[in-house]
Amino acid sequence: MEAATLIIVLVIALALFFDFTNGFHDTANAMATPIATGALKPKTAVLLAAVLNLVGAFLSTEVAQTISGGIINESEISSAIFPEIIFAGLIGAVTWNMLTWLLGLPSSSSHALFGGLIGATIVGVGATAIDFGVVLSKVILPAFIAPLTAGVIAFTATKLAYAITRRYDSKPDGRDGFRVGQIFTSSLVALAHGTNDAQKTMGIITLLLITAGFQSASNPEPQTWVVFACAITIALGTYMGGWRIIRTLGKGLTDVKPAQGFSAESSTAATILASSALGFALSTTQVASGSVIGSGLGRRGSQVRWRTAGRIMVGWVLTLPAAGAVGALAALLVVWLPVWGIIIDAVLAVVIITFLFLRSRRDSVTASNAMSEVADSGAAVKVKRNPPPTRRQRAILREEARLRAAQEAAAKKAAKSAKAAERSARGPKNGGRS
Template identity: 80%
Template structure:
C-alpha cells in the first residue's frame, strides 16, 4: 500500500503539471483573436481567461468520466500495472505539450494525453486493455468532425456578419463594434475551455484513485479536492499565457479583423460547449484553429496562410503517435526495471522539460512582442480615427484658415515695410556721412 500511495502522489503531481501546461498551451484558444484585433490588452486577456477557466472547471464532469471510466479498461488491470502506465502516459503528454509550445504549434493537449495513455497501455499491458470503441467514438471522430464543423460555422457567421454590416465597408479597419462583442465571445470560449480541458486531468487523477482503491469504482465523479486542484492549476497555467501559440493563432493563420474574431470565437464556444455536454473529450485547439481558418475564408479579400495551416495539420497528425511513442518508452522502462524505471522516467522527464524551457528563453515571446513579430500585425490593431467633420465644422475650419491666411499676409506686409524703412534709414545715414565728409574737405 505504501508503494501505491507513492505512485499515486507522483501521478497527481505529474497530472497537475500537465494541467498547468494545458493552461498556458491552450490560452490562445480563447484570447488570440481579441488580442490580435485590439479588443483586449494581452495581460488583461490572459487574466480574464484564467478566471473563466477556473469557473468553467466546476460546471461539468462528463469529460472527466470519459477519461476515468471509458478509454482504459481498468477492471482488467491490477494497480501495480495500471498506475505506472498512467505515470508513463503523462510523461508522453507533457513532453509533446512542451515541444509544440516551443515551436508555437497549437497542437492538442487532449490528444497528447490520449496518445500517451494509449501508447503506455499497449506496452505496459496489451491492446485488449484499451476500449477502442470509446476511443473511436469520443476521441477520434470528434477530432475529425469538430474542426471542420467549427470552420463551417465560422465561415457562415463571418459571411453573415459582413453582409449585415455592409454599409461600414468604407471604414479602414471595419466594424469596430465587433470588438466589444469579442470580449463576450472570447470569455465564453475561456469558460468552455474550462468545462472541457480541466476535466481531462480530473479524469486521470480519478482513474489513479480508483485503481489504487482510494475511490469506489462505481463513482467516477471526481472528488471535490481534485476539482479544486485542477481548476486552480489550469487557471494558473492560463494566466502565464502561451504567447508563442497566441502569436500563431492570432496572426499566423490570417489577418484577423473584429468581425472575423467575433465569428470564430462564437463558433469555437458553441462547438466546445456542445461537446462537453455529450462527454466528448474534444481538442479545443483544433476547434479554435478550424474556426480561425473558416473566418479567414469567410471574409472577402482575406488571405489564409496555408503554409502555417500545413504545419499545424502535421502537428495534429503527429500528436497521438508521438505522445504515444514517448509514453510507450516510459512504460517499457517500467516493465524492464520496475521502480528503477519509474525513477529514470521521472529524471528524464525533468531534464527534457528543463531543456525545452531553457531553449525557449533564447527566443523569448511575451505579451510585448507576441504580435509585433508577425508581418502586417498593425493592420489588425485598433487605431483611433476621428469621424469626418460636419458641415458646420468645415465652415469653421475654412474661416479659421482664412483668418490664418490674412494674419500671415499682414505679418508679411509689416515685415516688408519694416525692411524698407530700415533700408531708407541706412541710405539717409550714408548720404549724411558723405555730405559731412565733403564739407570737411572744402574747409581744408
C-alpha cells in the first residue's frame, strides 16, 4: 500500500511539472504579439499572463472533465497498473514539451499530453481502453478546424482594422492606438489559456484519483486542492516566460504591427473561450499560430514567413505520434519491469530534462536578447544598438580622422595663398604714389 501511495504521489508531482512546462511553453500564445509591437514590456507581459492564467483556471472545469471522464475508459483498466501508465504518458508529454521549447517551436502541450497518454495506454493496456470517438471529436478535429477558423477570423479582423483606420491614422503602418487595445486582448488570451490548458492537468490528476479509488467515477469534477495546485503551478510556469517561443511567434512568422496583434489576439481569445465552454481540449498554441498567420495575410504588404510556418506545422503533425512513441516506450518498461520500470523511467526523465535544460544554456534566450529580435523599433525593450568598435575599427577611424584633418589644413593653406596672390595682383593700396 505504501508503494502504491508513493507512486501516486510521484505521478501527481510529474503532472504538476508538466503543468509548469505548459505554462512557460505557452506564454507566447498570449504575449508574443503585444511584446513585439511594444504594447507591453516583456516582464510586465508575463506577470500579467501569470495572474490571468491563475484566474482563468478557476473559471471552468469542462475540459478537465473531458480528460478525466472521456478519452480513456477507466472500466477497461486495472487500478493497480493505471498510475504507472499515467506516469509513462506524462514522460512522453514532458519530453516533447522540453524538446520543442529548446527548438523554439510553438507546439501543442495539449497534444503532447494526449499523445503520451494514448501511446502509454495502448502499450500498457490495449487499444480498447481508448475512446477513439472522443479523441476524434474533441481532440483531432478541433486541431484542424480551430487554427483555420482563428486564421480566417484574424484575417478578416485585420482587413477591417486597416480599412476603418486608413483615413484617420497619420501612421498607416503603425496605428499606435491599437497598442492600448492589445493590452485588453492579450489579457483575454491569457485568461482563455487558463480556462483551457490548466484544466488538462486537473483532468489527469482527477483521472488518477478515480482509478486509485480516492474519488468516485460518477463525479469527474476536480477536487478543490487539485484546482488550486494546478492553477498556481501553471501561473508560476507562465511567469518564467518561454522566451524562445515568444521570439518565434513575435517575429518568426511575420512582422507584427499593433493592428495585426489586436486582431490576432481577439481571434485567439474568442476561439479558445468558445472551445472551453464546449469542453474541447484545444491547443492554444495552434490557435495562436493560426491567428498570427491570418493577421499577416490580412495586412497589405505584410509577408508571412512560410518556411517558419512549415516548421511549426510539421511540429503540430509530429506532436501526437512523437509524444505517443515516448509514452509507449516508457510504458513498455513498466510492463516488463513493474517496479524497476518506474525507477528507470523516473531516472531517464530526470536525465533527459536536465540535458535539455543544460543544452538551452549554451544559447540562452531571455527577456533582453529575445526582444532585440522581436521588436524592430526597440519599443518593447531598450537594447544597445551599436556594439563598441574593435581595435581594427578604431585604427581605421583614427586614420580617417587624420586624413580629414590633413585635407582641412591643406584647404585652409590653399585659401590663404589665394588671398595673398589676389592682394599682390591689386598692388599697393595708395595706387603707387610716394
